[in-house]
Amino acid sequence: ESDSHALLMLKESFDDDDASALVSWNPGSDPCNEEGKWEGLLCSNGNLEGLRLEGMGLSGKIDVDALILLKDLRYFSVMNNSFDGNIPEINRLGALRALYLSKNKFSGEIPPDYFTGMRSLKKVWLSDNEFSGKIPSSLSDVSRLVDLHLENNEFTGKIPDFHQRNLRSVNFSKNKLQGEIPSSLLRFKGDVFAENPGLCGAQIKVDCNETDKPSDVNGGGGDKNDHRKIIAATVTLGVMLIALIVFLVITWRKKKRKKASNGGGNATENGNSIANIEAQVSLPATVGEVHVVRRTGNLNRTVRSSSHPGTSRGGTVPELVMVNHEMGVFGLPSLMKATAEVLGNGALGSSYKATMVNKVSVVVKRTKEMNSLGKDEFDAGVKRLGKLKHPNVLTPLAYHYRIDEKLFVYEFIANGSLLYRLHGDQGTSAAALDWLARQKIVQGIIEGLDYIHAELAYLDVPHGNLKSSNVLLGPENHPLVSEYGLCSLVSSDRTRTLIAYNTPEAIQNGNVCHKSDVYCLGIIILEILTGKFPSQYIESGKGGIDVVELVATAISEGKQAELFDPEIASGSNSLREMEKLLHIGSLCTRTSPDERLDLKEAIKMIQEIRVDSGPKPDPRPTTLEVSPSLQYGLADVKSHDDSSSIREGNV
Numbered sequence: 001e002s003d004s005h006a007l008l009m010l011k012e013s014f015d016d017d018d019a020s021a022l023v024s025w026n027p028g029s030d031p032c033n034e035e036g037k038w039e040g041l042l043c044s045n046g047n048l049e050g051l052r053l054e055g056m057g058l059s060g061k062i063d064v065d066a067l068i069l070l071k072d073l074r075y076f077s078v079m080n081n082s083f084d085g086n087i088p089e090i091n092r093l094g095a096l097r098a099l100y101l102s103k104n105k106f107s108g109e110i111p112p113d114y115f116t117g118m119r120s121l122k123k124v125w126l127s128d129n130e131f132s133g134k135i136p137s138s139l140s141d142v143s144r145l146v147d148l149h150l151e152n153n154e155f156t157g158k159i160p161d162f163h164q165r166n167l168r169s170v171n172f173s174k175n176k177l178q179g180e181i182p183s184s185l186l187r188f189k190g191d192v193f194a195e196n197p198g199l200c201g202a203q204i205k206v207d208c209n210e211t212d213k214p215s216d217v218n219g220g221g222g223d224k225n226d227h228r229k230i231i232a233a234t235v236t237l238g239v240m241l242i243a244l245i246v247f248l249v250i251t252w253r254k255k256k257r258k259k260a261s262n263g264g265g266n267a268t269e270n271g272n273s274i275a276n277i278e279a280q281v282s283l284p285a286t287v288g289e290v291h292v293v294r295r296t297g298n299l300n301r302t303v304r305s306s307s308h309p310g311t312s313r314g315g316t317v318p319e320l321v322m323v324n325h326e327m328g329v330f331g332l333p334s335l336m337k338a339t340a341e342v343l344g345n346g347a348l349g350s351s352y353k354a355t356m357v358n359k360v361s362v363v364v365k366r367t368k369e370m371n372s373l374g375k376d377e378f379d380a381g382v383k384r385l386g387k388l389k390h391p392n393v394l395t396p397l398a399y400h401y402r403i404d405e406k407l408f409v410y411e412f413i414a415n416g417s418l419l420y421r422l423h424g425d426q427g428t429s430a431a432a433l434d435w436l437a438r439q440k441i442v443q444g445i446i447e448g449l450d451y452i453h454a455e456l457a458y459l460d461v462p463h464g465n466l467k468s469s470n471v472l473l474g475p476e477n478h479p480l481v482s483e484y485g486l487c488s489l490v491s492s493d494r495t496r497t498l499i500a501y502n503t504p505e506a507i508q509n510g511n512v513c514h515k516s517d518v519y520c521l522g523i524i525i526l527e528i529l530t531g532k533f534p535s536q537y538i539e540s541g542k543g544g545i546d547v548v549e550l551v552a553t554a555i556s557e558g559k560q561a562e563l564f565d566p567e568i569a570s571g572s573n574s575l576r577e578m579e580k581l582l583h584i585g586s587l588c589t590r591t592s593p594d595e596r597l598d599l600k601e602a603i604k605m606i607q608e609i610r611v612d613s614g615p616k617p618d619p620r621p622t623t624l625e626v627s628p629s630l631q632y633g634l635a636d637v638k639s640h641d642d643s644s645s646i647r648e649g650n651v
């Protein structure tokens with residue numbers, strides 16, 4: 001009802017005569033009704049997710065207050081109409097994923113910070129309007145940006161830097177842009193910059209030095225050529241001189257570094273260390289890899305930059321202790337020479353992908369939170385973790401101990417984490433994570449967890465940090481449970497960094513128990529079923545969706561069928577199984593550990609679902625129920641999560 005009210009408000013704001021295309025928008029009918037869906041609506045499972053009001057001859061005002069009432073709106077297009085005036089305040093719709101305003105008569109400047117709050121935005125089409133002024137600088141900060149179309153406007157000034165790694169389509173042509181095309185856009189072809197007389201750069205084969213040159217007022221042809229030759233010679237000489245200086249500086253720094261590493265290095269000399277790389281990169285805390293901006297560097301300095309080399313006060317290289325030889329044996333020197341890439345900033349520290357000279361890639365996790373044990377106990381504890389071997393467990397490969405910092409080394413799993421798979425930007429390339437795949441993931445997690453509980457039963461909470469970012473997905477979505485058994489290593493004042501210490505019992509009285517892992521398992525189950533990012537992963541509790549509350553309410557109202565991620569729910573014949581798993585997830589997340597299932601009970605119940613369901617005809621992955629022609633933009637903007645929740649969590 002509220003959607004139809006909002007839509008009618010919107011229709012009202014359009015110029016009367018022109019809204020004739022919207023005759024189907026009538027009070028009293030359901031906008032997303034299968035039989036008589038209102039014109040231009042993109043619905044999924046009865047939810048209004050998009051408005052595609054294209055080529056309808058519309059003009060007048062766009063009532064943004066009405067749009068705000070459409071709480072699931074992620075896609076907004078009024079392309080090819082006759083709207084004019086300044087850009088409407090659509091930026092108030094912070095959860096929007098696609099904005100199409102092309103082919104209208106919008107004009108005027110767009111405020112520089114217009115896009116600041118639109119962190120879920122992937123597609124921005126403003127082409128073929130009369131926008132003027134500078135390209136809003138806030139567009140550079142829209143981290144998920146995939147498409148940016150600004151062509152055929154009157155934008156002036158320089159093109160800002162766009163470092164978004166998912167950016168795959170841009171167009172700046174036919175504007176009045178000036179200056180050098182930023183190097184971050186080097187991968188795009190020249191025609192997307194065409195017809196901007198003031199632009200220069202390699203892509204459009206215009207030498208920026210040439211365009212800087214004062215124009216030849218006298219028009220003397222011979223003089224002009226001479227002038228050019230002089231400039232070219234000066235530039236060549238200048239470049240050679242710079243190259244020579246760079247070469248000398250590099251040689252000097254290499255020598256200095258060599259000297260430093262022989263006699264004990266000085267941290268401040270390592271200006272390009274991973275630590276510095278990290279400082280330059282703003283990484284969100286909880287869902288690191290969802291928005292991660294990668295930077296490469298060299299792991300060498302990570303270790304050397306320590307002012308306390310731990311086991312080696314005399315300046316010798318501290319040791320890397322291998323606890324698992326499955327990927328061969330390597331030492332710290334090989335890791336030091338590896339190229340490193342930031343993967344994410346977790347609660348316990350930062351993780352890097354390190355690719356060694358022999359091309360083997362590992363993940364190195366740096367943490368400063370593990371000071372509860374002395375060196376010998378720490379050694380014994382980690383070596384025990386390294387003994388675990390199970391097809392669904394990611395055993396650490398090695399560790400490195402220093403008083404002020406520890407490193408853990410793991411096999412690099414190329415498909416990344418379950419968290420990334422559920423909520424990250426997959427583009428169109430990744431196949432949907434269908435119900436069968438999700439069932440298999442749950443099954444693998446419980447088998448791995450069961451094994452960890454058997455092997456580490458002596459710990460207060462055997463896993464202690466079970467969450468979707470610590471479930472890596474191998475080939476064919478084979479789950480590997482990682483980062484287990486850390487509770488006794490983490491300093492007592494920092495245990496809140498482990499997710500088991502955010503369970504109701506830990507919050508109430510500081511106690512954790514084996515059933516704290518069951519609670520965390522329950523959260524993952526609910527996350528997998530709903531596709532929502534759990535607020536339980538955020539220490540501040542701000543942001544994400546409280547999946548426990550959401551599910552409890554839906555079950556009490558008998559509305560559980562509405563909760564499932566559309567990726568698995570629409571057209572599925574497995575709703576019954578999903579409901580059973582939802583029920584188990586809810587029993588695992590009971591506030592009181594006494595009322596909660598224990599792990600064995602949960603496992604038995606989960607396995608019973610699979611037995612009951614038996615073999616099934618191949619249930620194909622499902623997509624939104626919109627016609628193929630409508631999917632062209634929506635497929636890309638639809639991600640598995642409710643990214644508004646991630647956005648609102650400021651993570």
Ligand SMILES: Nc1ncnc2c1ncn2[C@@H]1O[C@H](COP(=O)(O)OP(=O)(O)OP(=O)(O)O)[C@@H](O)[C@H]1O
Pocket residue numbers: 285286287288289343344345346347348349350351363365410411412413414416417419420465469470472483497
């Ligand atoms: N072995 C691995 N292979 C591939 N990617 C990994 C691996 N381990 C971690 N990652 C990636 O790095 C990201 C950051 O991991 P990290 O463990 O540092 O943080 P986290 O899991 O969010 O929090 P926590 O510090 O509590 O574990 C993960 O979300 C995951 O995508």
